[in-house]
Amino acid sequence: MSADSENTPPAPPMPRRWSIGVNVFIQIMLTLVLFFGVNRLSYRYHTRWDLSPQKNFTLSQITLNNLEKLSKDVFIANVIPRDAPLFGETQTLLEEYRINGQGRVKVRSIDPLRDVERAEELKAETGLPLDQSGVIVRCSKRTRFIPEEELVIREKGGTEVQRAIKEYRGEDAITSALINVVEGDAKKLYFVVGKGSRTEAALLESMLAIGELGRQQNFQLFPLNLAEISTVPADADGVILCGLRYDLSEREMEIIKAYWARQRTGLLVMLDPSGETPRLGAFLGLHGVVPRGDRVLYAESTGKGARKEFSVQAIFDVESPITRPLATTSTNLPGQTESLEVRFEDEYLKNQNITVHPLMGASTRYWGEKNYLEDLPIADDEDVKEDVFLAASVERGSISDERVRLESCRMVIVGNAAMLDKQSALAVNRDFVSASLNWILNREKNIGITPKPKSNYRIQLTQRQSDIIFWSTTLVMPSIVLSLGLMVWASRRAS
Known part of the structure; x- marks a missing residue:
C-alpha cells in the first residue's frame, strides 16, 4: 500500500435508507402544512375586486346596511336554469349577499330543469308552483318570489323575448324582497x-x-x-x-x-x-x-x-x-x-x-x-x-x-x-x-x-392583428412550451 493511499481520508459513509425516507417525509409534511396554511389564511383573509365596468357586483351601501342589521336567517334560492342568460350574473350577485350577510344569508342554486328532485322539495317547502324561473327569498314563514323579468328592464318594442336587456336591476328587486320578508307587515x-x-x-x-x-x-x-x-x-x-x-x-x-x-x-x-x-x-x-x-x-x-x-x-x-x-x-x-x-x-x-x-x-x-x-x-x-x-x-x-x-x-x-x-x-x-x-x-x-x-363592447381588429393572434396562439406559444420541455429533458440527460 502506497503512502498516498494511506494519507487519503476515507469517503463519508452513504446515508442510510431510513434517514432519507424520514427527510423526504418531513419535507412532504412541511409542504402540506404550508399549502393548507396558505389556503386557510387566503380563505379567511382575502380581498375581492369588482372589475366589471358598471360595478355590477358591488352592493350598494343601502343593501350592505340592511345585511348588517339582519336579525333573522334568510334563505335565497336561485331558481334560474343554468343555461339562461341571467343565471351567472344573478348567482354572482347572490354570492355577494351571502358573503356580506354576517352568516345569516344562505344561498342555494336549483336548476328547475335538471335538479327536479330538489325543485320539488322547494315547491313543497314554499308552496310556490315554480312555473317560471326567478329568485326565492324566504325568512321564517314569509316567502317572496321574484320572477326573472322583474330582475331586468328591457328595451321598448317587440315581444318580451325579443326585447334586449337594457338594465339589470337584480339588487333592487332582491333587496326589496329581503326587506319585505324580514319586516313582515306591509x-x-x-x-x-x-x-x-x-x-x-x-x-x-x-x-x-x-x-x-x-x-x-x-x-x-x-x-x-x-x-x-x-x-x-x-x-x-x-x-x-x-x-x-x-x-x-x-x-x-x-x-x-x-x-x-x-x-x-x-x-x-x-x-x-x-x-x-x-x-x-x-x-x-x-x-x-x-x-x-x-x-x-x-x-x-x-x-x-x-x-x-x-x-x-x-x-x-x-x-x-x-x-x-x-x-x-x-x-x-x-x-x-x-x-x-x-x-x-x-x-x-x-x-x-x-x-x-x-x-x-x-x-x-x-x-x-x-x-x-x-x-x-x-x-x-x-x-x-x-x-x-x-x-x-x-x-x-x-x-x-x-x-x-x-x-x-x-x-x-x-x-x-x-x-x-x-x-x-x-x-x-x-x-x-x-x-x-x-x-x-x-x-x-x-x-x-x-x-x-347593460353595455355591449366590441373589439375591432385589423386583419394583421387577427393574424398575429392566430399565429401566437397556434404556433408561438406551443413552441415555447415545447422548447422549455426539451431544455429540461436535455439538462436531466446531461446530469
Whole structure:
C-alpha cells in the first residue's frame, strides 16, 4: 500500500435508507402544512375586486346596511336554469349577499330543469308552483318570489323575448324582497280616486305602476274615495294624490288637513297642470310649495316654423336623501309640467318647524311660460327663467334629532303627473317615485339602489392583428412550451 493511499481520508459513509425516507417525509409534511396554511389564511383573509365596468357586483351601501342589521336567517334560492342568460350574473350577485350577510344569508342554486328532485322539495317547502324561473327569498314563514323579468328592464318594442336587456336591476328587486320578508307587515298607502284624471287609462297606469313598486318595496296600495269617508283610515302610512283633474271639496280638503295634522303621515302629490285644483294648491302653498299654473317648455323659431317642446329635461338635486342616489343622472318628464315656487328661505315656515327642499329642476334652456298657448312663446318678466323647480319635499318636524325625526310628517310634490305613464315611463322616473315613497314612509334605508346599465363592447381588429393572434396562439406559444420541455429533458440527460 502506497503512502498516498494511506494519507487519503476515507469517503463519508452513504446515508442510510431510513434517514432519507424520514427527510423526504418531513419535507412532504412541511409542504402540506404550508399549502393548507396558505389556503386557510387566503380563505379567511382575502380581498375581492369588482372589475366589471358598471360595478355590477358591488352592493350598494343601502343593501350592505340592511345585511348588517339582519336579525333573522334568510334563505335565497336561485331558481334560474343554468343555461339562461341571467343565471351567472344573478348567482354572482347572490354570492355577494351571502358573503356580506354576517352568516345569516344562505344561498342555494336549483336548476328547475335538471335538479327536479330538489325543485320539488322547494315547491313543497314554499308552496310556490315554480312555473317560471326567478329568485326565492324566504325568512321564517314569509316567502317572496321574484320572477326573472322583474330582475331586468328591457328595451321598448317587440315581444318580451325579443326585447334586449337594457338594465339589470337584480339588487333592487332582491333587496326589496329581503326587506319585505324580514319586516313582515306591509305598509299601507291609499290612492285617491274619484276626482278625475287626464284619461281613465292614465289613472289606471299610475295605480298599476305604483302597485308594482308596492310589491317590490313592501307596501300595499288601496283606492280611497274621499267623498265616501269622513276620515283617512287610521292604518294609512301614506296618501297619494296623482293627476287630480277636479279640485277637492272643502269637506275633502278638511279630511286631508286632518290627516296631515297627525303625528306621522306621508303625502305624495303629483299635479296635473291642466287640472283645476285651487284648494289643493292653497294647501301646498301654506307649506312652502306654490304651483305656478304655467308650463315648463322650450320654444324656438325654425325653418319649418315655430317649435315648442313640452317634454322637459330635468336635473336632480344632490343634497336631498331622495335624489342623492340619482344626482349623477338626468331624466325627461313627458307630457306637460308646471313649475313650482319653493320657499325654502321662508321665516314663517322655519318658525313652524317646516323644512322645504327642491328635488328636481329643469335644465337651463327651459323656462316656466304663462302664455304657453301662443305659437311662439317668449320668456318675459312674468315668466320663470331661473330656478325652474319641478319637484320639492316638505317635512314638518325636527331633522336634527333622529328620535323626533321618526315622528315627522313628510310630503313630496311633483309638477307632473305623466312620469309613470306606461308608454313614456323611464326607469329613472320610477326610481324617483320609489325613493319619494320610501322617504314619506320614513324608510330612508331603502333609498339608493339603482339599476345597473347593460353595455355591449366590441373589439375591432385589423386583419394583421387577427393574424398575429392566430399565429401566437397556434404556433408561438406551443413552441415555447415545447422548447422549455426539451431544455429540461436535455439538462436531466446531461446530469
